[in-house]
Amino acid sequence: xxxKRTIWPYVxxxxxxxxxxxxxxxxxxxxxxxxxxxxxxxxxxxxxxxGFSNYAAACRDPLFxxxxxxxxxxxVCGVGFQFLFGFILALLLNxxxxxxxxxxxxxxxxxxxxxxxIGLMWRWIYDGNFGVLNDLxxxxxxxxDKIPFLSQVTTAFPSVIVTIIWQGIPFFAxxxxxxxxxxxxxxxxxxxxxxxxxxxxxxxxxxPSIKNTIxxxxxxxxxxxxxxxxxxxxxxxxxxxxxxxxxxxxxFNKGNALxxxxxxxxxxxxxxxxxxxxxxxxxxxFKEEV
Amino acid sequence: xxxxxxGKKTMAIAMAALMAAGTMTGCSAGxxxxxxxxxxxxxxxxxxxxxxxxxxxxxxxxxxxKPCTIKFRxxxxxxxxxxxxxxxxxxxxxxxxxxxxxxxxxxxxxxGAYSENLFNAKMGGGDIDxxxxxxxxxxxxxxxxxxxxxxxxxxxxxxxxxxxxxxYNIMVEAGDMERVYVMPWNIQVLYVxxxxxxxxxxxxxxxxxxxxxxxxxxxxxxxxxxxxxxxxYGFGMRGAKGGQEPWGSFVNGRGGSFKDLTTPEAxxxxxxFVDVYKKxxxxxxxxxxxxxxxxxxxxxxxTAMTIHHTGSSKDMEKVFGDDVSAxxxxxxxxxxxxxxxTETVIFNSCxxxxxxxxxxxxxxxxxxxxxxxxxxxxxxxxxxxxxSDFFQNNRFMKASIxxxxxxxxxxxxxxxTEWISSLWPNTVSQALTGSITPEQCMRTxxxxxxx
Numbered sequence: 025x026x027x028k029r030t031i032w033p034y035v036x037x038x039x040x041x042x043x044x045x046x047x048x049x050x051x052x053x054x055x056x057x058x059x060x061x062x063x064x065x066x067x068x069x070x071x072x073x074x075g076f077s078n079y080a081a082a083c084r085d086p087l088f089x090x091x092x093x094x095x096x097x098x099x100v101c102g103v104g105f106q107f108l109f110g111f112i113l114a115l116l117l118n119x120x121x122x123x124x125x126x127x128x129x130x131x132x133x134x135x136x137x138x139x140x141x142i143g144l145m146w147r148w149i150y151d152g153n154f155g156v157l158n159d160l161x162x163x164x165x166x167x168x169d170k171i172p173f174l175s176q177v178t179t180a181f182p183s184v185i186v187t188i189i190w191q192g193i194p195f196f197a198x199x200x201x202x203x204x205x206x207x208x209x210x211x212x213x214x215x216x217x218x219x220x221x222x223x224x225x226x227x228x229x230x231x232p233s234i235k236n237t238i239x240x241x242x243x244x245x246x247x248x249x250x251x252x253x254x255x256x257x258x259x260x261x262x263x264x265x266x267x268x269x270x271x272x273x274x275x276f277n278k279g280n281a282l283x284x285x286x287x288x289x290x291x292x293x294x295x296x297x298x299x300x301x302x303x304x305x306x307x308x309x310f311k312e313e314v
Numbered sequence: 315x316x317x318x319x320x321g322k323k324t325m326a327i328a329m330a331a332l333m334a335a336g337t338m339t340g341c342s343a344g345x346x347x348x349x350x351x352x353x354x355x356x357x358x359x360x361x362x363x364x365x366x367x368x369x370x371x372x373x374x375x376x377x378x379x380k381p382c383t384i385k386f387r388x389x390x391x392x393x394x395x396x397x398x399x400x401x402x403x404x405x406x407x408x409x410x411x412x413x414x415x416x417x418x419x420x421x422x423x424x425x426g427a428y429s430e431n432l433f434n435a436k437m438g439g440g441d442i443d444x445x446x447x448x449x450x451x452x453x454x455x456x457x458x459x460x461x462x463x464x465x466x467x468x469x470x471x472x473x474x475x476x477x478x479x480x481x482y483n484i485m486v487e488a489g490d491m492e493r494v495y496v497m498p499w500n501i502q503v504l505y506v507x508x509x510x511x512x513x514x515x516x517x518x519x520x521x522x523x524x525x526x527x528x529x530x531x532x533x534x535x536x537x538x539x540x541x542x543x544x545x546x547y548g549f550g551m552r553g554a555k556g557g558q559e560p561w562g563s564f565v566n567g568r569g570g571s572f573k574d575l576t577t578p579e580a581x582x583x584x585x586x587f588v589d590v591y592k593k594x595x596x597x598x599x600x601x602x603x604x605x606x607x608x609x610x611x612x613x614x615x616x617t618a619m620t621i622h623h624t625g626s627s628k629d630m631e632k633v634f635g636d637d638v639s640a641x642x643x644x645x646x647x648x649x650x651x652x653x654x655x656t657e658t659v660i661f662n663s664c665x666x667x668x669x670x671x672x673x674x675x676x677x678x679x680x681x682x683x684x685x686x687x688x689x690x691x692x693x694x695x696x697x698x699x700x701x702s703d704f705f706q707n708n709r710f711m712k713a714s715i716x717x718x719x720x721x722x723x724x725x726x727x728x729x730x731t732e733w734i735s736s737l738w739p740n741t742v743s744q745a746l747t748g749s750i751t752p753e754q755c756m757r758t759x760x761x762x763x764x765x
Binding site: 040065066067068069128133151153154169170172173175176177180231260261262263264265277280281283 | 411432453454457458543553554555597598600601602603610611614710718728729731732735737739740743744747749
């Protein structure tokens with residue numbers, strides 16, 4: 025049977041494509057153009073093309089390199105521990121027990137809470153004078169003096185990383201739980217007959233069976249966490265002494281200061297770095313569709 | 315069947331066409347609006363220039379007022395102030411007698427995002443006629459030709475002299491050094507809050523000099539229960555965004571100034587700031603303490619002194635009654651305190667500038683000024699209203715008025731916003747934690763401000 029060629033599908037999707045072009049592609053192209061300009065809205069009369077000056081300035085900027093290093097730590101620790109605890113939670117929630125539905129619903133709370141609210145909430149939890157965390161640690165005699173978690177260079181960054189871990193665990197748990205429920209129980213029964221230990225079942229059956237889900241969720245989360253601003257901004261605004269300033273927060277701060285040319289250049293550099301993560305994800309998606 | 319299929323197809327095409335048309339209409343309307351706004355702005359910029367030229371010739375021409383609607387954007391710090399502003403608007407609308415109707419549009423301050431949102435709105439062609447204001451935003455808006463020149467209006471205003479000349483000068487400095495783009499409204503002069511009971515326990519009087527103030531900080535830091543830990547800190551230092559205001563008093567107290575932050579005097583002021591932190595006279599959280607934290611620390615009794623303005627005085631009185639008072643920041647080799655400011659502006663795109671000026675002048679020296687300042691506890695700019703009993707008999711207001719003579723602002727440059735929001739807190743926290751010296755800190759701050 026010969027398929028009839030028709031223009032109607034194209035006409036019908038045209039409005040959606042047009043809107044996507046307007047809200048995604050035009051701003052991206054605009055950002056690329058701005059990254060080659062001295063685009064500082066504080067000095068609008070000086071806006072002009074300046075070639076690769078913004079990129080060169082970024083390469084010379086110690087704050088850029090510091091922020092990039094922190095972004096790598098932020099992503100590796102943040103996503104790594106989110107995955108670890110999310111996986112453990114998913115394995116627990118995959119077991120039958122009384123009240124499992126309630127536990128599943130409650131464990132989603134961090135994921136459905138807005139990042140701004142999470143930032144503010146944890147800021148007060150960590151507060152060095154009235155924070156509940158200090159109070160608890162003092163009560164169990166774990167510490168003898170209150171710790172100003174967000175006011176010390178040494179503790180501020182680990183503190184915000186703990187917050188992002190807390191926020192992201194449910195996402196991994198949810199995705200991995202869905203994947204775990206798709207693994208046939210027959211395989212586990214067969215392995216029981218063969219005398220496999222729990223560890224062997226985890227390594228040889230569970231993880232290989234859900235590896236695609238692990239891969240996709242980890243890639244997505246890396247991109248999201250690398251780009252996230254809300255939690256850090258609401259907890260520390262990148263301080264003290266730039267100790268919690270990741271690249272996305274630095275870009276946000278520069279953008280807020282209306283130095284849009286420099287902010288765009290850094291954003292594009294960051295986009296290039298994230299392509300190393302995005303390309304395997306896109307390839308995988310494309311393969312699945314084909 | 316075929317007919318039903320045809321019907322579905324037609325429906326789908328119609329919907330798609332409608333969607334596309336809607337999008338196109340949206341685009342074209344937006345384009346038109348933008349063009350119109352651009353045209354208006356262009357025309358009115360020319361108009362403003364003409365008016366200015368006229369004003370320079372001594373013939374202020376402000377135009378006739380016709381009945382019109384003025385869109386006024388403002389922020390209010392709480393629901394009481396919000397209601398107060400609505401009451402002022404209602405009173406003005408009822409009593410102005412010129413057919414001017416002000417429509418108040420409230421948006422949150424949102425840690426300063428108010429100004430950014432206002433900028434985005436005006437750059438996008440928003441139809442706001444006038445708004446409440448902070449001086450720090452002036453260079454950005456002036457550079458983008460968004461503000462109307464108020465010089466001819468103020469020159470022709472019968473209450474011009476009711477506002478101190480110094481305040482107009484500050485408005486001029488924030489603009490292009492020639493014209494007044496910003497209408498004074500009210501000021502907040504920072505002073506030192508203190509707890510008389512803690513001063514008594516420490517055996518000290520209200521400090522008269524900067525050195526006595528530093529000594530008071532030390533003496534008020536106490537271990538009240540003998541467990542070897544500090545229970546009351548002498549001073550509530552603000553190390554986060556906004557902390558540049560009290561910090562400026564330390565720098566000036568040693569004889570430094572904002573003109574050159576690298577002088578030995580300015581560096582010594584920075585050293586004092588570092589010392590009170592390192593010696594443990596301020597809470598260990600001081601580096602990241604912002605407005606909420608310094609107020610919470612003072613209200614909980616954790617700190618004996620802190621610096622803020624009358625905006626928090628009602629709350630302080632509610633908590634401590636008579637056991638809270640205020641003194642102006644004492645004098646050393648120099649003396650300075652920050653003058654918080656709130657003004658109003660009229661935008662170039664406003665079609666009825668004379669009517670808008672009626673409204674902003676009502677807020678500056680009329681009944682609007684009296685109602686707002688009495689209701690919020692801010693210091694009025696109108697000299698006649700300042701002289702009233704309400705302001706003279708209040709101890710916090712008195713500390714503000716006493717400090718008015720040496721109050722100033724951080725230089726308003728196009729770098730100021732970034733300097734305040736990012737460079738100052740991060741650089742000063744580097745100095746407080748010892749990763750850079752006070753000299754390096756002041757050099758970085760100087761370069762960042764005057765780049």
